[in-house]
Amino acid sequence: MDGGNPKNDSTNAIKRREFLIRCAKAGLSVCAAGALSYWFYDPHGPQRGSPKQTAGVRLADFSIPGQKPGMGIARGMDRAQTVRQAMQAVGGIETFVKTGDRVLLKVNAAFASPPALSATTHPQLVAEVTRLCLEAGAVEVIVTDNPINDPASCFALTGIARAAESAGGRVMLPAEPFFRPITLPGARLIRNWPLLFEPFKSVNKLIGLAPVKDHHRSGASMTMKNWYGLLGGRRNIFHQDINTIIMELALMVKPTLVILDGTTSMVTNGPTGGSLSDLKETRTMIVSTDQVAADAYGASLIGKTAGDLPYIGMAAASGAGTADYALLKPVFL
Amino acid sequence: MRTRTARRISQIFFLALFLWFCVTTTLGQAWWQLRGWPVNWLLELDPLVGLATLLTTGTLFAGLLWSLATLVLTVLLGRFFCGWLCPFGSLHQFVGWLGRRRKPAPEKARLNQPSRWQVVKYWILIFLLAVASADLLNRVFAPPRNLPYFLWAVVAGLAVAAFMMSRKASRPAQRMLAVILLTGCVWTVAGVLTGDRQSLSASLLIGLLDPLPLMHRSVNLVLMPMMDEAPIGLAGGARFYAGAWLIGAVFLTAIFLNLRTPRFYCRFVCPLGALFGLLGRHAVWRIGKRDPECTDCHICERNCEGACAPAGVIRTHECVLCLNCLAECRHDLVGYRTTVSATGELALPDVTRRQFVLSALSGLAAAPLLRLDGQLAGNWNPRLVRPPGALAEAEFVGRCIKCGQCMRICPTNVIQPAGWEFGLEGLWTPVLNFRIGTSGCQYKCIACSNICPTAAIRPITLDERLGRNRFAGAGPLRIGSAFVDRGRCLPWAMDTPCIVCQENCPVSPKAITTRTVFSPVATAGELLVADADAQTIRFRSAELPHGRFATGDYYCRIPEDNASGPRRIVKNTDRELTLSAEQPLTRPPAPGARADILIRLQQPYVRPEYCIGCGVCEHECPVRGKRAIRVTAENETRNPDHAMTLK
Numbered sequence: 001m002d003g004g005n006p007k008n009d010s011t012n013a014i015k016r017r018e019f020l021i022r023c024a025k026a027g028l029s030v031c032a033a034g035a036l037s038y039w040f041y042d043p044h045g046p047q048r049g050s051p052k053q054t055a056g057v058r059l060a061d062f063s064i065p066g067q068k069p070g071m072g073i074a075r076g077m078d079r080a081q082t083v084r085q086a087m088q089a090v091g092g093i094e095t096f097v098k099t100g101d102r103v104l105l106k107v108n109a110a111f112a113s114p115p116a117l118s119a120t121t122h123p124q125l126v127a128e129v130t131r132l133c134l135e136a137g138a139v140e141v142i143v144t145d146n147p148i149n150d151p152a153s154c155f156a157l158t159g160i161a162r163a164a165e166s167a168g169g170r171v172m173l174p175a176e177p178f179f180r181p182i183t184l185p186g187a188r189l190i191r192n193w194p195l196l197f198e199p200f201k202s203v204n205k206l207i208g209l210a211p212v213k214d215h216h217r218s219g220a221s222m223t224m225k226n227w228y229g230l231l232g233g234r235r236n237i238f239h240q241d242i243n244t245i246i247m248e249l250a251l252m253v254k255p256t257l258v259i260l261d262g263t264t265s266m267v268t269n270g271p272t273g274g275s276l277s278d279l280k281e282t283r284t285m286i287v288s289t290d291q292v293a294a295d296a297y298g299a300s301l302i303g304k305t306a307g308d309l310p311y312i313g314m315a316a317a318s319g320a321g322t323a324d325y326a327l328l329k330p331v332f333l
Numbered sequence: 334m335r336t337r338t339a340r341r342i343s344q345i346f347f348l349a350l351f352l353w354f355c356v357t358t359t360l361g362q363a364w365w366q367l368r369g370w371p372v373n374w375l376l377e378l379d380p381l382v383g384l385a386t387l388l389t390t391g392t393l394f395a396g397l398l399w400s401l402a403t404l405v406l407t408v409l410l411g412r413f414f415c416g417w418l419c420p421f422g423s424l425h426q427f428v429g430w431l432g433r434r435r436k437p438a439p440e441k442a443r444l445n446q447p448s449r450w451q452v453v454k455y456w457i458l459i460f461l462l463a464v465a466s467a468d469l470l471n472r473v474f475a476p477p478r479n480l481p482y483f484l485w486a487v488v489a490g491l492a493v494a495a496f497m498m499s500r501k502a503s504r505p506a507q508r509m510l511a512v513i514l515l516t517g518c519v520w521t522v523a524g525v526l527t528g529d530r531q532s533l534s535a536s537l538l539i540g541l542l543d544p545l546p547l548m549h550r551s552v553n554l555v556l557m558p559m560m561d562e563a564p565i566g567l568a569g570g571a572r573f574y575a576g577a578w579l580i581g582a583v584f585l586t587a588i589f590l591n592l593r594t595p596r597f598y599c600r601f602v603c604p605l606g607a608l609f610g611l612l613g614r615h616a617v618w619r620i621g622k623r624d625p626e627c628t629d630c631h632i633c634e635r636n637c638e639g640a641c642a643p644a645g646v647i648r649t650h651e652c653v654l655c656l657n658c659l660a661e662c663r664h665d666l667v668g669y670r671t672t673v674s675a676t677g678e679l680a681l682p683d684v685t686r687r688q689f690v691l692s693a694l695s696g697l698a699a700a701p702l703l704r705l706d707g708q709l710a711g712n713w714n715p716r717l718v719r720p721p722g723a724l725a726e727a728e729f730v731g732r733c734i735k736c737g738q739c740m741r742i743c744p745t746n747v748i749q750p751a752g753w754e755f756g757l758e759g760l761w762t763p764v765l766n767f768r769i770g771t772s773g774c775q776y777k778c779i780a781c782s783n784i785c786p787t788a789a790i791r792p793i794t795l796d797e798r799l800g801r802n803r804f805a806g807a808g809p810l811r812i813g814s815a816f817v818d819r820g821r822c823l824p825w826a827m828d829t830p831c832i833v834c835q836e837n838c839p840v841s842p843k844a845i846t847t848r849t850v851f852s853p854v855a856t857a858g859e860l861l862v863a864d865a866d867a868q869t870i871r872f873r874s875a876e877l878p879h880g881r882f883a884t885g886d887y888y889c890r891i892p893e894d895n896a897s898g899p900r901r902i903v904k905n906t907d908r909e910l911t912l913s914a915e916q917p918l919t920r921p922p923a924p925g926a927r928a929d930i931l932i933r934l935q936q937p938y939v940r941p942e943y944c945i946g947c948g949v950c951e952h953e954c955p956v957r958g959k960r961a962i963r964v965t966a967e968n969e970t971r972n973p974d975h976a977m978t979l980k
Contacts, residue, residue: 111839112776113776113777114777148772149745153744216832216935234955307914310886
């Protein structure tokens with residue numbers, strides 16, 4: 001009741017000073033709440049998002065300027081020997097790797113599968129190429145891939161990790177922050193797509209090392225298809241247009257060299273294989289500056305022609321290389 | 334060195350050891366990864382795991398023999414495990430200390446007074462052991478079915494004997510015998526009446542509450558994965574565990590309850606502690622007062638971890654041998670000796686007969702009750718895909734302690750704790766979820782089967798898994814079978830090439846094969862030939878999307894000309910198609926002929942005789958939500974009645 005008991009008033013009544021302080025505090029609280037509300041006030045609500053634009057990266061051209069295209073083909077079962085011979089045929093590793101170079105080896109480590117099954121780049125080849133690069137004066141050799149199966153298991157079970165490290169190379173396993181978006185000018189598929197870019201940051205040479213494998217969707221998986229392992233994200237939707245993506249990969253990646261290992265080729269049940277009966281001894285090692293030519297020749301190892309593989313024609317037509325490997329005057333050993 | 338210091342060192346050592354083993358439970362070859370570290374050792378020391386699996390299986394699997402050591406030491410020393418070794422207990426002790434450290438001494442002593450609810454953990458223990466014991470009772474009392482009359486006679490005789498003995502019983506031993514005989518009679522009759530082992534079945538539920546599996550599970554599936562995302566990640570990347578929130582909530586609740594009552598879990602819940610309490614009944618040494626007379630300061634109870642009232646009538650079965658009383662008594666009255674406490678002791682918990690019977694009966698009833706949902710019969714859940722090497726489901730649930738070791742070691746993170754949909758028996762047992770992880774169940778991996786501490790996933794070799802060499806005749810172990818969902822699969826439902834599943838199928842020959850079909854592509858109006866040669870066809874009026882058919886997947890066919898099949902298109906403009914030079918048209922179509930543009934599709938089929946259910950296909954399927962190829966437990970090797978096709 002207003003007025004109330006005078007006795008109560010005198011005992012419970014607050015002093016004017018206290019009342020003013022209380023009012024000031026209340027006023028401040030009201031002002032703060034008002035100010036914060038105004039600060040965060042959003043009259044429009046969320047709008048339809050636009051695709052996040054992050055600064056894209058570009059891949060350097062790793063080919064040797066002015067180098068005459070060449071291809072060396074060595075025969076035999078000893079990869080260490082055949083890769084050295086084939087390399088010699090295209091001018092020797094010194095032509096491609098100079099003192100102080102940093103080399104990236106893009107292997108195929110897609111599956112957690114032992115080397116005997118040839119579903120992945122053979123560790124002996126990885127070790128030998130690592131050694132070759134180091135002998136030529138390279139200061140660093142990085143070995144990488146973004147496999148399909150669990151990355152750590154893949155590099156361990158394929159023997160690639162151990163081979164690379166014992167030869168003096170460094171394995172770089174893919175990790176989320178290593179991917180950066182890339183857009184290939186004029187491309188239809190490689191647009192703002194995550195690329196395993198971290199290993200490229202420090203290197204100035206790139207060598208692709210791929211086995212020859214049957215591949216049900218595209219016909220065959222060789223050096224061009226091997227670049228698929230540089231893509232991240234949900235890359236397997238590109239299977240819906242496999243030939244175009246392989247062609248675009250060949251345009252995106254301009255390697256110093258590609259090495260196509262047809263010592264034992266997977267002729268059936270690819271690209272995973274899984275049984276020795278899927279393999280065939282084809283005793284061939286190909287070193288080439290032209291990935292399209294290497295694949296065109298490689299197709300013959302598993303009973304196909306370049307014409308059977310649409311992506312070879314498409315890549316050649318788009319200028320990634322030549323499908324007519326004879327033009328490179330390959331040296332057979 | 335003071336004994337209390339020794340106890341603290343021991344606790345820190347074993348907690349650190351536990352955490353170290355959790356760290357090393359990572360597949361790899363580095364020194365800190367799994368390479369001979371005895372990561373199951375603490376689980377194996379747990380006699381509740383040993384005893385309960387002994388009840389359910391009739392065997393003591395490999396490393397579980399270690400629990401004998403704990404058992405023997407407990408019989409001699411009392412509950413040393415709780416106070417000196419148990420990592421969960423050490424954690425509770427630490428948090429309990431944090432919670433009460435600022436409180437005055439009388440308040441501390443009050444928190445550590447015995448509560449009559451401490452008996453609950455014995456109920457839990459009796460319940461859990463009863464759940465596990467039905468099979469053993471079956472085995473002991475199982476009636477030989479072919480001797481029914483003889484059997485009834487024996488039962489009747491036993492019943493009469495039991496009745497007589499119980500009437501005249503004066504000595505406890507005699508009474509005990511009578512109870513056993515009577516139980517046997519009831520059991521036999523029940524067995525005959527139900528005639529079905531299924532209704533008197535055992536199950537293993539100890540894993541839900543046993544502190545060592547609980548702690549392993551919580552660290553493996555909650556704490557470590559939260560750190561795996563950090564740069565120091567041990568498992569090599571982020572890990573996911575379905576339903577981990579519940580495991581974490583149970584763990585945190587157990588930990589935070591220490592702020593209310595120190596060692597809440599140990600005192601009121603822990604079935605392992607209860608087992609130790611019973612085992613330590615005849616302990617040679619025990620805590621007790623030298624002299625009944627003391628100043629009644631209750632300082633000895635200030636930090637009494639077990640709440641066993643060392644100042645008064647000590648509850649020996651509650652004493653966790655923390656030795657705080659011994660260290661803190663200012664008159665040195667408390668000792669750890671062979672004599673009984675001068676103020677008396679209670680060696681056994683006060684579990685009344687009624688409580689015992691209730692707990693045991695509800696335990697015996699629990700397993701049949703849990704199985705009424707038919708998950709172990711016709712209502713088996715096809716989503717319950719277990720790791721390779723897992724036993725048949727009925728045996729599996731009799732062994733799995735839900736410790737999560739398999740889920741932690743799995744290199745691909747595909748093994749997940751099962752949720753409620755698999756029943757209480759299935760809760761937190763391993764189930765494969767192919768949408769989680771870095772790939773499906775890795776083809777050349779047997780890590781989970783070789784880490785399982787109880788052989789719920791029995792140890793297998795790669796040869797056995799893959800059906801090689803000695804196992805060539807038996808074939809590979811199948812954990813399920815893949816099914817193509819033709820309503821979702823791109824080549825089947827959307828006329829879009831794909832076959833990612835086929836590419837990734839790891840077996841040889843591939844369990845996913847394809848059939849090639851050519852499906853017409855809709856064009857704006859009919860394509861009528863204007864003129865053509867062997868490699869080019871020009872149309873009268875058409876507006877083909879430029880270059881769209883040049884991807885290598887499109888073909889052209891002239892329906893009039895049945896002889897020449899589809900020809901691959903290598904180039905197209907809006908009016909003109911160029912065909913592959915490899916297969917030119919044998920007879921170029923006449924002007925006015927109709928042409929079709931076709932897309933070449935490879936449609937995937939699963940061949941169940943080759944499919945092992947590894948789920949790599951499901952993991953890789955580009956239809957990311959509900960996958961267009963999915964693995965269910967059909968055709969799994971471990972449950973022959975889940976077979977799907979004729980051999």
